Amino acid sequence: MVLREALSIPIPLDHEASTTAELPGLASLLRDWRGRAGLRMGLAKPLPQMVVATRLGMSERWYRDLERGGTARFDPRLLALLADVLLLDADERATLYLYAMGGTPAAGPARPEDLTALQELVDRQMPRPAFIADRAWTLVGHNRAAAEWFPWMSRPGANFARWVLTAPEAREQVADWTWQARMTLAMIRFALARYPGDESVVALLTDVLRDPLCRRLWAGRACVVANRDGDRFGLRLPHLSPEPIETVAQVLTPGGRPDLSFVVLGPPPGV
Structure with a gap:
C-alpha cells in the first residue's frame, strides 16, 4: 500500500478574496492529529515527531517526510500502529486507511x-x-x-x-x-x-x-x-x-x- 499526499489543489474562493483554500491531504491531517494527540496527553504542545516515529519503529526523517507530503509503503500493522499513536477515532482511522489505499473507486452514474x-x-x-x-x-x-x-x-x-x-x-x-x-x-x-x-x-x-x-x-x-x-x-x-x-x-x-x-x-x- 502506498501512503501519499492526495490532493493539494488551490481552490479560488471568490473574485474579491486574496486567499485560497486547499483540499486536505493526508499530510495536513497528520499534523493536525499529532497536535491534538499532544493536547490529549497533557503535553500542552503537539506530540513530537520524534515520539511518533520512535513508537512506529521508524526514523524521525521518515515521519517528517510524511507530514511534508511524502510517500511511504505501509503494511496493515504499521498503519494500525500509527492510528493508535495519534489516538484516532473510528472515522479518522477510516480516513487514514482510505488515503493509504488511494480511496474508494467512485461508482458510475446511477442507472x-x-x-x-x-x-x-x-x-x-x-x-x-x-x-x-x-x-x-x-x-x-x-x-x-x-x-x-x-x-x-x-x-x-x-x-x-x-x-x-x-x-x-x-x-x-x-x-x-x-x-x-x-x-x-x-x-x-x-x-x-x-x-x-x-x-x-x-x-x-x-x-x-x-x-x-x-x-x-x-x-x-x-x-x-x-x-x-x-x-x-x-x-x-x-x-x-x-x-x-x-x-x-x-x-x-x-x-x-x-x-x-x-x-x-x-x-x-x-x-
Whole structure:
C-alpha cells in the first residue's frame, strides 16, 4: 500500500478574496492529529515527531517526510500502529486507511432501474421524510414528506450539504447551526479521502467555501465524519409546527450502490 499526499489543489474562493483554500491531504491531517494527540496527553504542545516515529519503529526523517507530503509503503500493522499513536477515532482511522489505499473507486452514474427501486423504498417510508443522496449530497430521490419539510428538495440539482451550509433559511431552521455546519464540512472532508479528486465533491467544497463563514469553519481544526447515522437534529420549521422539531437521522447504504445514502428522518427513541 502506498501512503501519499492526495490532493493539494488551490481552490479560488471568490473574485474579491486574496486567499485560497486547499483540499486536505493526508499530510495536513497528520499534523493536525499529532497536535491534538499532544493536547490529549497533557503535553500542552503537539506530540513530537520524534515520539511518533520512535513508537512506529521508524526514523524521525521518515515521519517528517510524511507530514511534508511524502510517500511511504505501509503494511496493515504499521498503519494500525500509527492510528493508535495519534489516538484516532473510528472515522479518522477510516480516513487514514482510505488515503493509504488511494480511496474508494467512485461508482458510475446511477442507472434508472437502480433509482426506481430505491424511490419505491423511499416512498414507503411515509409519513417519515426520506431521501437519497449521491456521494456529493445531491438528491436523486425523495418522498412527499421530505418535500413538505424541506420545499427546496423539489428544485433541480438540490443538494443537502449545500443547503445546510449556504442557504440563509438553513441558519434559521437548523438548531445549533454552527455545530451542524462543522459536521457537514467534516463529512465533505471524509468524502475527499474516500473519492480522491472526485469532481462533484471538489465542486461542492469550492462552492461552499465562497461563503466567508463556511471558510472560517473549514480553516479551523480538522475534523472528519463518515456519516451522521443516529445523530439527533433540532429543526425550526414554522410552516409545519410552531414548536421545534426533534428528529434522528438513520443513514443506510444500498448494497448495490455504496456511493448513495438512503436517509430517513424519524422521532428520537422513546418518542
